[in-house]
Amino acid sequence: MRAAGLHLGLVGLLLAAHFVLPAYHHGVLARVMVLAAYATGYNLLFGYTGLLSLGHAMFFAAGMYGAGLGVRFLALDPGLALLAGVAAGALLGLAVGLLALRTAGVAFMIVTLMFAQATHLGILLAGRWTRGDEGFVLQGPERVVLGLDLGDAAIRYLAAWALFSAVLLLVLRLVSLPAGRVLVAIRENEERARLLGYDTRAHKLRAVVLSAAIAAAAGAAYALLFGYVGATFASVQYSILPLLWVLLGGAGTVIGPFLGTLLMFYLIDTASGLTPAYMLVAGLALVLLTLFAPQGLAGEVRRRLAPWLP
Amino acid sequence: MTLATTTRRGALKALGAGTAAAALPLWARYAGAQSAAPIRIGFQKHATGIGATYGRWYERVSQAAVKRINEAGGINGRPVELVTEDDGTDPKRGAEVVEKFALEHNCDIAFGTLFSHVVMGSAPRAGELKLPYFVVSEGHHVASGALNRWTLQPGITDVKSQVRAMAPWVAANLGKKVTMIFPDYAFGHDHRDNFSEAIAAAGGEIAGLIAIPPTETSFTRYFPQVPAETEVIYHVMVGPGVLTFVKEMGEFFGPSRPQVFGFIDSLEGVDLTSPGLEFLEGTYFWEGNPRYAQPDQTSHDKAYRAAVGVDDNGASVDDPRDVSTYAHMFGCWETLNVIRAGMEAAGYAGPEDRQKLVEAVEAMTEMPLSDDHPQGAKVFNGKTHQVFGPQYISKVEGGRLNVVHTASIEDGMYPDEVDYTTQPF
Amino acid sequence: MDFGPHLMLALIEGAVLSAVLALTAAGLSLVFGVMRVVNVAHGEFYMLGAVAAWFVAAAVGGAGPAAFLAALALAPLAVCALAAAADLAVLRRIAHDPERTIVATIGLLYILQQATLMGFGPDARPVAPPFNARIAIPWPVWEEGGLALTWPWGLSVTTYKLFVIAAAAAVLAGLWLMLTRTRAGLVMRATQWDRETATAFGIPVERVYALTFGLGAGLAALAGVLVVPIQQAHYLMGGDALLLSFIVVIIGGLGSLPGTLVAALLIGMSEGIVSVFFSPTLAKILATLLVALVLVFRPQGLFGAAGR
Incomplete structure (x- = not known):
């Protein structure tokens, strides 16, 4: 109950923020919510199932290009394009999952990393349609759904809010279900979970596909809300970022990925205003965090104050 | 220009609908009460990432150009100020920086991007925020029609x-x-x-x-x-x-x-x-511009070299091993001079005149070889927003x-x- | 160029890449094997080696080999000391916990990169090689009357590239001897095998960790010094080095030095050879998928023990 209250409270708070935030922070929060959805999907696999992927950018990109190419070449309506992006991500997740789940631990990290690199290069190879690294812009008229212009600040914010809320509540519900508890059991001791009669392979595969689909939804939303599709989002850097956000906010907590994404953005944004050496500040902050809050923000709260936090 | 005025009113009305409503009072306050305040130009700098070599020189040239403009009395009697933000040579951060210029720093315009993917990632946001966005990228993105009416490339050939x-x-x-x-x-x-x-x-x-x-x-x-x-x-x-x-x-x-x-x-x-x-x-x-001073060097190139601190070999006057990005960076100098000319032609007083500024630049054609355009004479195509030199x-x-x-x-x-x-x- | 000479050239270039990669990856493998942590900042130590080489060479000056030799001696030592200090200051205090180490070394990566950007700048800077003669390579062809040697256009190697291969081989052989024949190697292997027992036997595990971390970074830095006359020092050069050596370590099998060497050859050569047959970007994709599939069907790596 407390958990449901807390997360519904966050959803409500974010909706209320729409009406009070100054324009700049309003826009920032819209972007942070989209990226936090990505991080939340990542956390499902990393934080709850214990599978560290270094290739999630391929799923984000699958959603981004699934939606972006759908709009550009098939003239899809943005709503359908979002679905196309999610489907592309889920399919890629299924294919990668079937292969990569033969491995575990560091080998899983490397296999996902390499599939993601192949995806990134594939996007460059298909430059005739994707325009490679330069990418392409989705123009205003291509981003109107049901008469709503996704380029409008208010509509963008509410769309991002809807996506993030749906993902947050989905994951919150999932981890309280038996299926979610099996994932945690796999994380803690896969051998034991298997001995208890669970088909751990199937559970892990489902987690990969769902995590990939959520990442793809975020990628598709980014393309549609911010009007740009580019190969940078398929690069290694965008696989490492969700890991960083999740570790910062608290792996294996539902609220952590959002906190981590938000904090990381403001850390860089504020530090860059103070000094050109803002990466130095960010680096120091990360080192200090590992020294003094090793479980991430939400993880520390759970450890010290609120053991009930999901 | 009656037609344009009508569309501008329409645009302003549309602006009122979105969150820009929250931002609009800020602009209005700024423009009304502080008309002698500096004109703020947001400079999107590749300070980190793969563009960092260029970013450093783009900033030096831009600062030198701003200094020269200010010494000549600024723009419409107001001094010019460069507001620099690092975009990490990354299209996502680029878009965030453009938002920051428009909404947080109250910049009049954004300027200075080189790498094409950063331009592509940032331009949609500049268009939505109705922020004139002057790129110095040499990419064909502007003239290909991929971008929008608020994005221009008047300082460097594509x-x-x-x-x-x-x-x-x-x-x-x-x-x-x-x-x-x-x-x-x-x-x-x-x-x-x-x-x-x-x-x-x-x-x-x-x-x-x-x-x-x-x-x-x-x-x-x-x-x-x-x-x-x-x-x-x-x-x-x-x-x-x-x-x-x-x-x-x-x-x-x-x-x-x-x-x-x-x-x-x-x-x-x-x-x-x-x-x-x-x-x-x-x-x-x-x-794009001869790195080594040529025997037939113009007085304009001489003055430009001196202003940006580059010697006859295209290196920094302080450190001969620090070689400039001479073939591209003139674009920053010339773009800032175009911005000044555009703001003067538009009678630019504040953010409410942003559309007039774009229209004034669109109306430009010939740009003769001069201290403002030391690389050579230019022809600007208002329809494609692209300059040729x-x-x-x-x-x-x-x-x-x-x-x-x-x-x-x-x-x-x-x-x-x-x-x-x-x-x- | 004909097929044969083309393949020959790809093999030579692959060998140079493999040599540099084997050194970098050996450092990562050592840290990974002994300490069981992923050092995300490993590529930055490689970069620091190259950057330090530039500073040393610039300080010594002159066009002769003295500048390069000084860099070869000093730069890895400096990086080694820096890494050991970082281990003592940060990683020791988080007890080398695997997840926390990832975050801490990402932080370290940011710090080192930004510091280099401020101290060294964003430009790529070269160091002159100590020697760099171009050696044309003959290619045998059958002609009327028997075997004849031809000199295909472009088929050549430089003496410096041969030196890189030899130097890497010598250092790796030395590392192998150290690990298997010396007391220090024994202590490291004991720590790798069972940390608790090692502690019980009076091995100062913390000090062993710091030295291992420093040695791993020093190997990466040495690779950086060797590569800088070929590829220049640049503050972002660590990213690819990290990814490639990470891949090599896993493919080779955790903590296995021979496995690392074989994997480095596999990775270094495969890209070169595949690029003879396919368009370059497609070749990269195929080589990447090939390596990924090796792991999918042999998850413990080529030389790793199964079921670990």
Whole structure:
């Protein structure tokens, strides 16, 4: 109950923020919510199932290009394009999952990393349609759904809010279900979970596909809300970022990925205003965090104050 | 301009609907109460990431241009201030920085982006925020129609024009059979497509196309793909691997090389006397602006060099080893002067005049060679938001670049692909 | 160029890449094997080696080999000391916990990169090789009357590239001897095998960790010094080095030095050879998928013990 209250409270708070935030922070929060959805999907696999992927950018990109190419070449309506992006991500997740789940631990990290690199290069190879690294812009008229212009600040914010809320509540519900508890059991001791009669392979595969689909939804939303599709989002850097956000906010907590994404953005944004050496500040902050809050923000709260936090 | 005024009112009304409503009072307050306050130009700087070599020099040139403008009385009686934010040479951060300029820093305009993917990532946000966005990118994105009415490139010629202007001279002087070596992404593809077309038109042909994957750090294994009948190698590379590329090309071909023609992008910011570059002696380069002061140097180039702190060899006056990105950075200087001219023509008083500024720049055509335009005379095309200027071909002789040919503005002209002036604001 | 000489050239270039990669990866493998942590900042130590080489060479000056030799001696030592200090200051205090180490070393990566950007700048800077003669390589062909040697256009190697291969081989052989024949190697292997027992036997595990971390970074830095006359020092050069050596370590099998060497050869050579047959970007994709599939069907790596 407390958990449901807390997360519904966050959803409500974010909706209320729409009406009070100054324009700049309003826009920032819209972007942070989209990226936090990505991080939340990542956390499902990393934080709850214990599978560290270094290739999630391929799923984000699958959603981004699934939606972006759908709009550009098939003239899809943005709503359908979002679905196309999610489907592309889920399919890629299924294919990668079937292969990569033969491995575990560091080998899983490397296999996902390499599939993601192949995806990134594939996007460059298909430059005739994707325009490679330069990418392409989705123009205003291509981003109107049901008469709503996704380029409008208010509509963008509410769309991002809807996506993030749906993902947050989905994951919150999932981890309280038996299926979610099996994932945690796999994380803690896969051998034991298997001995208890669970088909751990199937559970892990489902987690990969769902995590990939959520990442793809975020990628598709980014393309549609911010009007740009580019190969940078398929690069290694965008696989490492969700890991960083999740570790910062608290792996294996539902609220952590959002906190981590938000904090990381403001850390860089504020530090860059103070000094050109803002990466130095960010680096120091990360080192200090590992020294003094090793479980991430939400993880520390759970450890010290609120053991009930999901 | 009645039509434009109507659309502007419409645009302002539309603005009121969104969150811009929250921002609008801020602009209004700023413009009303502080009309003597500085004009704030948001400078999107590649301070980190792969564009950092360029970013450093783009900032130096921009600061020098702003200093000169301020010493001459500013713009419309107001001083100009550069607000610098690092975009990490990343399209996502680029878009965030544009938002920051418009909503947090209360900048009048945004300016200065070089790398194409950052321009592409940022321009949609600039358009939505109705923030005039002046890029110095040499990408063909603006003139191709991919962007929007708020994005302009009035200070540097685009790659399509540069490449087309080179083909006739290459075919006439170096050889007809050309093998191109280029990076396998959009920038390289622009070179491939436009040069292939232009060299065929000039009576030459493409002997081979060698696309190098990005992030490549060693290149020797690609050179065997150069066909033996090749008369000219055309190379254009960017990024930290460029010096290796040129060096390994020299080691591969040894003393028996074909003619070599390259874009100076391959060696921008790199000292031509670096170890391993001896091989370049006798090869040719496209230069956007001649790095070494030429015997017929104009007074304008002299004044510009002095203002930005660059010596006759294109290096920093403080450190001769610190070589500038001379072939591109003039674009920042000229763009800021265009912005001043545009703001003066529009009677720019504050953010409510942003549309007038875009319209004033769109109305520009001839830009004569002057201290404002030291690289050469320009012609601006208001419909495509793209400027056209002369291009230079230089030969490496005794470790310096000597201009052997100047391609005229007309050599780089091509039919319009877009008319932004028909688009609403 | 004909097929044979082309392949030959790809093999030579692949060998140079493999040599540099084997050194970098050996450092990562050592840290991974002994300490069981992923050092995300490993590529930055490689970069620091190259950057330090530039500073040393610039300080010594002159065109002769003295500048390079000084860099070869000093730069890895400096990086080694820096890494050991970082281990003592940060990683020791988080007890080398695997997840926390990832975050801490990402932080370290940012710090080192930004510090280099401020101190060294964004440009790629070369160091002159101590020697760099171009050696044309003959290619045998059958002609009327028997075997004849030809000199295909472009088939050549430089003496410096041969030196890089030899130097890497010598250092790796030395590392192998140290690990298997010396007391220090024994202590490291004991720590790798069972940390608790090692502690019980009076091995100062913390000090062993710091030294291992420093040694791993020093190997990466040495690779950086060797590569800088070929590829120049640049503040972002660590990213690819990290990814490639990470891949090599896993493919080779965790903590296995021979496995690392074989994997480095596999990775270094495969890209070169595949690029003879396919367009370059497609070749990269195929080589990447090939390596990924090796792991999919042999998850413990080539030389790793199964079921670990």
